Amino acid sequence: MQTLTVDLGDRSYPIHIGGGLLERVDLIVPHLPQPRAAIVTNTTVGPLYLERLTKTLAGAGVQVIPIVLPDGEAYKNWETLNLIFDALLTHRAERKTTLIALGGGVIGDLTGFAAASYQRGVPFIQVPTTLLAQVDSSVGGKTGINHPLGKNMIGAFYQPRLVLADTDTLNTLPERELSAGLAEVIKYGLIRDLPFLEWLEANMDKLVARETEALAYAIYHSCRNKAEVVAADEREAGQRALLNLGHTFGHAIEAGMGYGNWLHGEAVAAGTMLAADLSRRMGLISAADVARIEALLRRAKLPTVAPNLGAEVYLNYMGVDKKVEAGKLRFVLFRRVGEAFVTGDVAPELLRQTLTEAARG
Amino acid sequence: MQTLTVDLGDRSYPIHIGGGLLERVDLIVPHLPQPRAAIVTNTTVGPLYLERLTKTLAGAGVQVIPIVLPDGEAYKNWETLNLIFDALLTHRAERKTTLIALGGGVIGDLTGFAAASYQRGVPFIQVPTTLLAQVDSSVGGKTGINHPLGKNMIGAFYQPRLVLADTDTLNTLPERELSAGLAEVIKYGLIRDLPFLEWLEANMDKLVARETEALAYAIYHSCRNKAEVVAADEREAGQRALLNLGHTFGHAIEAGMGYGNWLHGEAVAAGTMLAADLSRRMGLISAADVARIEALLRRAKLPTVAPNLGAEVYLNYMGVDKKVEAGKLRFVLFRRVGEAFVTGDVAPELLRQTLTEAARG
Structure with a gap:
């Protein structure tokens, strides 16, 4: 223990x-x-x-x-x-x-x-x-x-x-739910812990095969990351918002597809890909970075293409999200693989491109 | 101001x-x-x-x-x-x-x-x-x-x-609601502030006549008492429970008579009289003390006799009250006029006497 x-x-x-x-x-x-x-x-x-x-x-x-x-x-x-x-x-x-x-x-x-x-x-x-x-x-x-x-x-x-x-x-645990959990595990690596991300890239097959020792390692380091973030920012005034990587898009996917049809982790995985796509369009990360993120999510048996709800539907669901501040959307984007940041500064046309071109499932 | x-x-x-x-x-x-x-x-x-x-x-x-x-x-x-x-x-x-x-x-x-x-x-x-x-x-x-x-x-x-x-x-404010508010005003004097209680005895007629200056004085000293208690015990681990004088009985009255038929302050006034009666039966205060409390509540145009619901009905409603601890009822009783205390040590037969003999309205 x-x-x-x-x-x-x-x-x-x-x-x-x-x-x-x-x-x-x-x-x-x-x-x-x-x-x-x-x-x-x-x-x-x-x-x-x-x-x-x-x-x-x-x-x-x-x-x-x-x-x-x-x-x-x-x-x-x-x-x-x-x-x-x-x-x-x-x-x-x-x-x-x-x-x-x-x-x-x-x-x-x-x-x-x-x-x-x-x-x-x-x-x-x-x-x-x-x-x-x-x-x-x-x-x-x-x-x-x-x-x-x-x-x-x-x-x-x-x-x-x-x-x-x-x-x-x-x-x-059903296989689909195991994968949904892995979406959040991968998130910790993506937002703030590159060594853990690299460990996940080396050990994803063991996790999917439910090897006890690998699972315990992944749970420990996920909880460690979450505990550090929560201790620093219990009420999400600042860095706790990083934990919402993929969640603003993900909530729109869950709501748009009807709650319960997509598992939360599945929506977060597809939402993370939208965040990656938007980050690439903004020149923050490369197409190779996007492919790297996608490969890991895919090995965890997670969906990597968001459903095509139409940009208006996405924007509407994102508008009532808790991450809204003074009428302005806040996004968790990639500065690089292993480091995320929060910004309200997103060009509407790039967002629209992501919602129409990347959300094509 | x-x-x-x-x-x-x-x-x-x-x-x-x-x-x-x-x-x-x-x-x-x-x-x-x-x-x-x-x-x-x-x-x-x-x-x-x-x-x-x-x-x-x-x-x-x-x-x-x-x-x-x-x-x-x-x-x-x-x-x-x-x-x-x-x-x-x-x-x-x-x-x-x-x-x-x-x-x-x-x-x-x-x-x-x-x-x-x-x-x-x-x-x-x-x-x-x-x-x-x-x-x-x-x-x-x-x-x-x-x-x-x-x-x-x-x-x-x-x-x-x-x-x-x-x-x-x-x-x-309707007259009945003014009186209901006075029940809580009187409560502060009864539980911890004898000088304020004496001021209320001297000025109750001005309060009932809504004289602005008297009302402002009563509100100020009520809020001062409450603020002091809350600052010392925000989550009711100890002395905040004193603010519940008359409330355990009062909640039973409100529930037993059907929510909305007795105003909260009215039920608290009648419940305060039950607490006074029980305190007298336990030898804590005198019959003259009970009469003094009743006289002030009466001048505030409040009911001073609790309804005759039957002891079982009272006990049942009091059993789901938040003031219950480890299955034992907690009571706010009088040590003297102007000082209340919390106790779980009440003889069941005295409680039953109060609920049958004092609740006779």
């Missing part, structure tokens, strides 16, 4: 990464202020791991309230959030009752926002079971739900007390 | 109290990070003050998004909150767009929670127009909505950047 710390003063917390962690009662129980916890999971992950985690906690005398939600991005909404509140109130969960998210990004985001809002805040633990959640969404405290007019528009910055990334849970 | 500061480090903020403040653009505009704001109000307050505040802001070049909600505690729910989100997204409100609550406690709580949650947090200003909101709910950062199974169960601690208490708005 490896351990990292997200350094946020008195709200700092550990991330444990390794096999067999769902059985490690010694890692979990010290974080519970009362011997009572609600485990929030879904109909896919629940049958696989809910009993195992419940047993671990019950063995230490912890009373567990199980809350099983429907599975899918389509359920990341107020109605599902309210199912959590209903269960907590029915079981008279208190201010010291801990909420444990057992599942992927949707479960983590929903449970985290429920923990932030229930009685104005209760303790929260992340037990991510997808690669995407282990390397990205479980770390950093972004929680929330979607609104029909925009993704993640309603939520809170709310930090967990502990992240437990059990690599064993990746064995049951 | 008088000014107080709520001292919360880099989240400190001023409370201005006085007449004509809705016209004081100089007090508001420095707090807006972009010249854009959404004013959230309701169908009762909107026709009275929305145009005045909009004019003030427009005069400084601030673009205003007006959001007018239905009026009443019954609307302090997710559906109404979502009307705010719908309007913000439709108008493409951004992370730097300020939300201004123009109204009473319900508008302040809804708008504050919307500000805490929209895009994970946007700037927020309170312009309370009821006495209750000016002396209590607009100060301290408690925001939220009701759930069918409990009042204020969903919300956030989220501080405003500014509170603007314009005493002119009290001229249009």
Whole structure:
């Protein structure tokens, strides 16, 4: 097992990464202020791991309230959030009752926002079971739900007390979701960690083959990068925005294709290619750089061509994105491979070229 | 105009109290990070003050998004909150767009929670127009909505950047709501400020007659007490719980009678009498003390006898209250008139006596 710390003063917390962690009662129980916890999971992950985690906690005398939600991005909404509140109130969960998210990004985001809002805040633990959640969404405290007019528009910055990334849970992950997680892994290399990017180029085949040691290495260095960025800029006033590489385009793809049809990681991969294309048109990186990025995403079995929604549709969806400031779009672009930056200074005609010529899928 | 500061480090903020403040653009505009704001109000307050505040802001070049909600505690729910989100997204409100609550406690709580949650947090200003909101709910950062199974169960601690208490708005306040606000004013005297309580006993008739100077004095000293408590204990780990005098009983009254039938302040007044009765049964205060408290509440035209819901109904509603800890009820009781304390140590038979003998209305 490896351990990292997200350094946020008195709200700092550990991330444990390794096999067999769902059985490690010694890692979990010290974080519970009362011997009572609600485990929030879904109909896919629940049958696989809910009993195992419940047993671990019950063995230490912890009373567990199980809350099983429907599975899918389509359920990341107020109605599902309210199912959590209903269960907590029915079981008279208190201010010291801990909420444990057992599942992927949707479960983590929903449970985290429920923990932030229930009685104005209760303790929260992340037990991510997808690669995407282990390397990205479980770390950093972004929680929330979607609104029909925009993704993640309603939520809170709310930090967990502990992240437990059990690599064993990746064995049951569908291939498409493994790839979606790799999109965020690659992102860390692309935006700020060239040595890690080079390691990924050397080891992508092992990751796709789910070699345990390679996965643990990739998760550790992804979390390390994310923890460094979050510690420096918790509320996304500055460099945290770099983590949104491919996301402004990606959110437009997810929304334009209908939430749930493209996985978040898939949309980020295709969005990253649009960011690369725009960076090339602006003379920041070369065509060879673009090809290098594309090759790595392709080896991770990710889509590299964004869908042809039409420039107007893209711009419309991008206009309600949270990265908008004073009516001006903000883009994460490449200064070079391994270094990204944020800019609002993009020529509209180049953007339009990217949206019509590069988004041709 | 008088000014107080709520001292919360880099989240400190001023409370201005006085007449004509809705016209004081100089007090508001420095707090807006972009010249854009959404004013959230309701169908009762909107026709009275929305145009005045909009004019003030427009005069400084601030673009205003007006959001007018239905009026009443019954609307302090997710559906109404979502009307705010719908309007913000439709108008493409951004992370730097300020939300201004123009109204009473319900508008302040809804708008504050919307500000805490929209895009994970946007700037927020309170312009309370009821006495209750000016002396209590607009100060301290408690925001939220009701759930069918409990009042204020969903919300956030989220501080405003500014509170603007314009005493002119009290001229249009219905008499019943003025009295409801006085319940919270009296509370500050009862729990921690005997000199203020004595001032209230000497000046209650002036307050009921809405004498401007007396009202401003009462608002100032109420906000001072609240600001001191909140600065010492923002998240209600300790002494902030004193502010809940009469509230555990009061919430049961509000819920048991159906939200909206008793005003919050009315329920708090009757609940304060139950707390006084229980304190007397426990030998903490005398029958003369109880009579003194009752006399002041009565002069403020508040109900002093709680409804006869039956002990079981009271206990059931009190069981889901946020003041519950490890399954044990916490009570705010009187050590003496002018000093309250929090205790979990209440004999069940005395509580039952209070709920059957004192709640007889």
